[in-house]
Amino acid sequence: MKSIGFIGVGKMATAIISGLDKQKFDIFISGHDLEKTQAQAKALGVVAVSSHKALVSKSELIILSIKPQVLPKVADEILSVLTKDKTILSIAAGFSLDDLAHLMTLENMPIIRVMPNINAQIGRSTSAIVKNDSVSADSFDFAKGIFETIGSVFEIEEKDFSTFTAIAGSSPAYIYMFMDALARAGVLHGMPKALALSIVADTVAACGEMVKISGENPWTLVDQVSSPGGTTVSGVVSLEKNRFVGTVIDAITATIEKEKHLK
Ligand SMILES: NC(=O)C1=CN([C@@H]2O[C@H](COP(=O)(O)OP(=O)(O)OC[C@H]3O[C@@H](n4cnc5c(N)ncnc54)[C@H](O)[C@@H]3O)[C@@H](O)[C@H]2O)C=CC1
Ligand SMILES: O=C(O)[C@@H]1CCC=N1
Numbered sequence: 582m583k584s585i586g587f588i589g590v591g592k593m594a595t596a597i598i599s600g601l602d603k604q605k606f607d608i609f610i611s612g613h614d615l616e617k618t619q620a621q622a623k624a625l626g627v628v629a630v631s632s633h634k635a636l637v638s639k640s641e642l643i644i645l646s647i648k649p650q651v652l653p654k655v656a657d658e659i660l661s662v663l664t665k666d667k668t669i670l671s672i673a674a675g676f677s678l679d680d681l682a683h684l685m686t687l688e689n690m691p692i693i694r695v696m697p698n699i700n701a702q703i704g705r706s707t708s709a710i711v712k713n714d715s716v717s718a719d720s721f722d723f724a725k726g727i728f729e730t731i732g733s734v735f736e737i738e739e740k741d742f743s744t745f746t747a748i749a750g751s752s753p754a755y756i757y758m759f760m761d762a763l764a765r766a767g768v769l770h771g772m773p774k775a776l777a778l779s780i781v782a783d784t785v786a787a788c789g790e791m792v793k794i795s796g797e798n799p800w801t802l803v804d805q806v807s808s809p810g811g812t813t814v815s816g817v818v819s820l821e822k823n824r825f826v827g828t829v830i831d832a833i834t835a836t837i838e839k840e841k842h843l844k
Contacts, residue, residue, distance in 0.1 A: 582607050583723060586640030588633050588655055589647030590621050593672055596701035597646070598625050600731035611636040634662045642724060645671040649843050652676060656684035665690055668720045672697055674746050675843025678713045678739060691716040693724050696742060696750045697731070706732030709745040747836035755832060760785055 584607040587594040598608060608627035612618035615631055622629035630636045637643055637659045647655055652673050663669075663685060670693040671681050681692045693716055697708040708728040712721050728734045737745060760781050767777030792799060807813040 583642070584609065584640045585642045585644060585727070586611070586630075586636040587644045587646050588612075588636060588659075589645065589651070590618060591646065591648075592699065593697060593701060594644070594646035595621070595625065596699070596706070597644070597697070597727070597731055598627060600701065600704050601727065602730075603627065607639070609636050609639050633658050637662045637667065640667070642668050642670060642720070642727075645669065645673060647673065649673040649675050652681075653684055656681075660686060663687055663690070665715070667691070668693060668716060668724065670695060670724055674750060675840050677742070678711065680844065682713065689715045691720060693721065694739070694742065695724070695728060696746050697728060698750050699753050701731045704731050707749045708732060708734045709737045709742060709749065710734055711737065711739045711742065743837045743840045744833075746840045747833045751836050752833075755829070756785070 582605070585601075586609040587598065588611055590598075590610045590612045594610070598610070601608065603626045608625075609630050610618055610622055610625070610627055611630050611633050612621070615629070619629045630639065633655060643659075645652060645655065652671070665687060668691040669681065669685060672695050674696065676684075676694070678692050678694050681694065682690060685692065691713065693710065693712045695708055695710045697706040700706050701708075706728065708731075710721075710725055710728065712724075716724075725734055725736075735745070760778070763781045764774060764777040767780070768774050788802075791797075791802060795802065803813075803817060807817060
């Protein structure tokens with residue numbers, strides 16, 4: 582049976598583990614508080630180990646699911662037991678394959694980089710994946726398969742990872758902000774928040790499907806909604822008077838800049 586180890590058991594690791602078939606894999610976790618990790622292991626149906634080193638020796642694929650700021654410290658801890666028959670997979674923002682290779686210090690260490698998103702919690706992550714030359718086709722397929730069980734996976738060039746992090750990794754936060762703003766406007770105009778949010782959630786979910794199913798450019802869909810002299814075009818013009826498109830693009834650019842300087 583294939584073995585997978587997760588170092589750091591927060592929101593993302595928990596979401597990924599929840600989507601995995603526990604009968605198919607041996608899954609190990611290690612955190613920085615053994616008692617808490619043991620409780621998490623019980624809840625998730627996996628095995629807690631007492632140190633990151635022990636986890637590395639038990640796992641073929643080691644998933645680094647800690648915050649970027651903790652990565653160098655954890656890399657230091659596992660270096661002495663790391664061997665090239667293992668594969669390291671990092672989901673940390675801001676650390677390139679080269680950065681990770683540098684931290685691992687072993688020449689030709691197989692390393693995979695993935696950027697998932699928070700919708701992994703409902704099995705709907707949008708993830709990007711890239712590998713270095715030392716990763717075998719089998720190991721890559723295995724890792725890709727893990728993320729396919731919790732959503733869609735895009736194989737992209739590493740130069741596009743910062744952009745992906747912004748438009749898929751971070752964008753759920755911006756989409757939730759937009760949704761909350763729509764619902765809050767409903768409240769302003771007298772509708773209960775829960776009802777307004779439910780209406781907005783159905784509408785946003787259908788719009789996502791619509792873009793995919795129709796294959797249309799979103800602006801064509803905007804035109805389809807906008808009746809001449811009707812309601813929608815008034816809102817479209819108001820949004821643009823307030824630089825809606827430019828504001829969103831500025832936010833994505835700020836996210837990309839931050840991602841490039843996280844280390
Ligand atoms: N939250 C998100 O939407 C996304 C996060 N990511 C990336 O995923 C990684 C994890 O993020 P989250 O799960 O959101 O963070 P989190 O804060 O929920 O989880 C991190 C976990 O690491 C544990 N930890 C701290 N120091 C540790 C140590 N020395 N050894 C072992 N465990 C330690 C913490 O107790 C915590 O449980 C980050 O690198 C982030 O960039 C990637 C895509 C989306
Ligand atoms: O905010 C962050 O840094 C992480 C990476 C993508 C989503 N959350």
